[in-house]
Amino acid sequence: MSKTVAIIKNENQAKEIIDLIDAYILPLENLSINYHHTFSLKQIEKLTKLNKEIFVCVNKNIHNNELNQLEKNLVELSKLNIKGIIYYDIAVLNIIKKLNLNINLVWAQEHLTTNYKTVNYWYKNGANYAYLSSELTKREIDEIKNNTKAKLFVNIFGYIPMFTSRRNLVDNYINTFNLINQTKQNTIYKEGNSYPINDTNIGTTVYSNYILNAAEEDFSNIDYLVFNSDLIDEQEFKNVLKNYKNKEKNKFPKETGFLYKETIYKVK
Amino acid sequence: MKKPELLAPAGDLERLKIALLYGADAVYLGSSFNLRANADNFSLEEIKQGVEIAHSLNKKVYITVNIAMHNKEVEKIKDYLIKLDKINVDAIIVSDPAIIEIAKENTNLSIHLSTQASTLNKSAAEFWKNQGVERIVLARECTKEDIKDIKENVDIELEVFIHGAMCASYSGRCVLSNFLTNRDSNRGGCSQICRWDFKLYDKDKLLAGDKPFTFCTKDLSLARYIKDLTDIKVDSLKIEGRMRSIYYIATIVKTYRKIIDEYCNNKENYKYNLEYEEVLRKCANRDSIPQFFDHKFGKDRQYYNGRVEVTNQDFIGLVLKYDEKTKLAKIEQRNHFKINDKVQIFGPNEEFNLNLEEIYDEDMNKIEVVRHPKQIVYIKVPKPVETGWMMKCVDKQ
Numbered sequence: 178m179s180k181t182v183a184i185i186k187n188e189n190q191a192k193e194i195i196d197l198i199d200a201y202i203l204p205l206e207n208l209s210i211n212y213h214h215t216f217s218l219k220q221i222e223k224l225t226k227l228n229k230e231i232f233v234c235v236n237k238n239i240h241n242n243e244l245n246q247l248e249k250n251l252v253e254l255s256k257l258n259i260k261g262i263i264y265y266d267i268a269v270l271n272i273i274k275k276l277n278l279n280i281n282l283v284w285a286q287e288h289l290t291t292n293y294k295t296v297n298y299w300y301k302n303g304a305n306y307a308y309l310s311s312e313l314t315k316r317e318i319d320e321i322k323n324n325t326k327a328k329l330f331v332n333i334f335g336y337i338p339m340f341t342s343r344r345n346l347v348d349n350y351i352n353t354f355n356l357i358n359q360t361k362q363n364t365i366y367k368e369g370n371s372y373p374i375n376d377t378n379i380g381t382t383v384y385s386n387y388i389l390n391a392a393e394e395d396f397s398n399i400d401y402l403v404f405n406s407d408l409i410d411e412q413e414f415k416n417v418l419k420n421y422k423n424k425e426k427n428k429f430p431k432e433t434g435f436l437y438k439e440t441i442y443k444v445k
Numbered sequence: 446m447k448k449p450e451l452l453a454p455a456g457d458l459e460r461l462k463i464a465l466l467y468g469a470d471a472v473y474l475g476s477s478f479n480l481r482a483n484a485d486n487f488s489l490e491e492i493k494q495g496v497e498i499a500h501s502l503n504k505k506v507y508i509t510v511n512i513a514m515h516n517k518e519v520e521k522i523k524d525y526l527i528k529l530d531k532i533n534v535d536a537i538i539v540s541d542p543a544i545i546e547i548a549k550e551n552t553n554l555s556i557h558l559s560t561q562a563s564t565l566n567k568s569a570a571e572f573w574k575n576q577g578v579e580r581i582v583l584a585r586e587c588t589k590e591d592i593k594d595i596k597e598n599v600d601i602e603l604e605v606f607i608h609g610a611m612c613a614s615y616s617g618r619c620v621l622s623n624f625l626t627n628r629d630s631n632r633g634g635c636s637q638i639c640r641w642d643f644k645l646y647d648k649d650k651l652l653a654g655d656k657p658f659t660f661c662t663k664d665l666s667l668a669r670y671i672k673d674l675t676d677i678k679v680d681s682l683k684i685e686g687r688m689r690s691i692y693y694i695a696t697i698v699k700t701y702r703k704i705i706d707e708y709c710n711n712k713e714n715y716k717y718n719l720e721y722e723e724v725l726r727k728c729a730n731r732d733s734i735p736q737f738f739d740h741k742f743g744k745d746r747q748y749y750n751g752r753v754e755v756t757n758q759d760f761i762g763l764v765l766k767y768d769e770k771t772k773l774a775k776i777e778q779r780n781h782f783k784i785n786d787k788v789q790i791f792g793p794n795e796e797f798n799l800n801l802e803e804i805y806d807e808d809m810n811k812i813e814v815v816r817h818p819k820q821i822v823y824i825k826v827p828k829p830v831e832t833g834w835m836m837k838c839v840d841k842q
Contacts, residue, residue, distance in 0.1 A: 238563055238565055238584070238586070238615050238618075239565060239566050239568075239569070240565050240566060240586070240591065241565060241566040241567060241587075241590070241591040241594055241595065242590075242591075243566070244566055244567070244568055266563075266565070266566070266569060267562075267564075267568075267569040267572050267573070268566050268568035268569045268572075270572065271568045271569060271571060271572040272568055286617070287617075287618060288513070288617060288618065288619075288620045288623075288630075288631055289513040289540075289541070289617055289631060291513050291514065291515050291631070292513075292514045292515050292516045292518070292519050292541075292543065293516060293519070294514065294516075294519045294543035294546075294547075295513075295514065295541055295542060295543040297543075298542050298543050298546055299542075312620055312623050312629065313515070317515060317516055320516045321516065324516075337624075339619070339620045339621055339623070339624050340613075340614050340618070340619045340620070340621050340660075341614055341615055341618040341619070342613055342614045342615060342618075342619075342660070343586045343615060343737070343742065344613060344662070344742055344746070344747075345742075345743070346613070346660055346747075347645065348744070349743060349744040349746070349747045350645060350652070350654060350658050350744075350747070350749075351652065352743070352744045353654060353744045353747065353749065354653075354654025354655060354656075356652045356653075356654060357647075358647050358652065359647055359648075359650070360647055360648045361647070362647065362648050363645060363646060363647055363652075364645075364646045365643035365644065365645055365646070365658060366643060366644040366645075366646060367625075367641065367642075367643050367644070371646070372643075374645075380615075383621065385624055386624075435623070438627065440623050440627050440628060440629035440632075440634070441627060441628055441629065441634060442482045442628060442629040442632040442633045442634030443482045443483060443633070443634065
């Protein structure tokens with residue numbers, strides 16, 4: 178039986194949806210990327226009192242001068258009642274192993290978590306969980322499940338980050354041409370499609386032009402199904418979770434992303 | 446003092462030979478399972494030839510095997526790695542750690558970790574060293590201080606990109622190509638969406654500058670920091686561009702060869718020659734800057750010229766042969782040239798200017814203009830030149 182996981186924005190939202198989910202994903206302040214809302218260690222500690230599984234997302238590329246900050250945060254997190262840490266940079270795994278911290282690891286290299294052999298490689302190196310790429314087909318996901326002992330996370334609802342940069346790409350443009358970015362709720366537009374773009378002090382993220390909505394697909398073999406509330410109205414998000422729990426269709430159009438659409442890489 | 450390796454791209458055998466001729470210590474190239482799926486990649490037979498050529502010159506060949514595998518590649522990769530091992534390549538450049546594991550279990554291949562793995566810190570570097578990786582190609586977002594700190598704290602070879610195009614994203618963290626064109630960027634299908642123009646909105650309001658919004662960045666050049674990288678003891682200096690022309694490869698490799706040799710051969714009296722920057726800039730026809738190395742990655746590092754770059758037509762001919770008796774050089778045309786043009790002929794260690802006074806066609810008839818691509822002609826050259834030397838236009842009449 179799959180567990181329902183929500184990537185949330187704030188403490189109130191956590192309480193609002195508590196009966197609809199099994200676990201939360203909380204992006205860690207300053208050390209996570211691709212989310213509009215993050216949580217401090219204090220806020221995370223508070224949320225552990227809700228007695229739900231908590232996975233803390235530490236998915237930023239770690240620059241050399243951030244290692245001390247990372248280590249301090251990992252030590253603090255290991256003292257909290259959290260289920261695991263979602264990581265991108267290998268420094269997270271290396272520090273946890275070196276310090277022998279008692280904490281589960283979720284290998285989540287976003288677009289690189291794409292085959293069972295590499296899932297198993299990280300499993301052997303201490304990551305008992307893997308958070309699969311959104312660019313996989315359903316068949317590939319099932320194959321991975323059949324060939325690994327690692328527990329799997331799969332995105333089934335929400336915007337998908339498709340580009341992450343250290344550069345401040347919106348600010349650079351604004352500053353080059355002396356423009357005013359009043360609301361900072363930015364999108365880029367091309368050929369009929371709008372893509373949300375978010376520029377913060379740690380870099381820029383661009384998101385898919387659609388909300389992935391694969392809640393009706395059969396993922397009963399997958400351990401954790403992720404609903405991402407980033408950029409989604411909180412009430413509408415709650416309704417999606419309710420619909421899911423009641424096995425009903427939600428109001429968003431069905432969008433299966435790459436689940437039935439294989440990408441190509443050689444064009445000639 | 447130990448010279449860092451100068452590592453150049455090789456898109457095919459011709460470019461491999463040119464890179465080695467003009468001073469590269471090693472070349473990297475791809476066949477299968479690499480991030481240039483749509484380039485003219487090498488066959489295994491061509492890799493074998495390339496390795497033999499390089500080894501005969503006491504130089505090295507590294508093979509990029511840097512895709513993020515999907516399940517179907519997992520089943521095929523082992524045989525390929527075994528074949529590479531038999532060909533005696535000097536290392537494979539890998540980003541997917543499952544390939545490291547398969548290579549370790551089945552071959553004696555040396556492993557270099559690709560920049561796709563985005564190694565930015567000494568803790569990650571330490572992990573990879575313990576996994577048997579011999580060299581790390583650092584992330585292009587590393588500063589000088591990052592590189593120095595990693596080198597001082599982890600006993601592993603470091604390779605640093607010094608010249609060429611940059612990803613706008615952290616390497617491996619961009620699937621714009623997958624979403625917008627259904628081509629998988631992490632398996633070699635990147636369609637360079639970062640160079641497309643977009644309209645940028647602030648809610649409903651169009652933010653329109655004089656040029657359209659793009660992710661595109663200027664190119665990288667660390668020419669003026671070769672001294673610093675050498676002092677830090679970086680092991681290998683890498684030039685990007687497996688799809689670039691022989692003229693580009695020759696010019697860039699030759700320029701960096703000079704810089705490395707000038708510094709390493711006479712450290713006390715070394716003075717950076719600013720003219721090299723003009724040579725590098727002119728060759729690529731794009732601005733190049735130090736990017737993250739000197740901590741500045743603000744607005745001046747972006748490239749808002751759209752896709753209107755003018756093709757460089759300086760390269761006009763390739764020397765195929767020279768006859769000392771007749772003093773005629775056999776030239777293969779690469780761009781239009783004619784009688785009385787002022788040209789420069791250059792080889793790996795020499796260059797001189799020449800007025801084109803006599804041009805002959807293949808039947809030794811005098812001609813005025815060389816118009817046709819790859820046309821074979823003969824020109825009078827008073828000094829000996831060699832196969833692989835090039836001719837560029839200095840002043841067209």
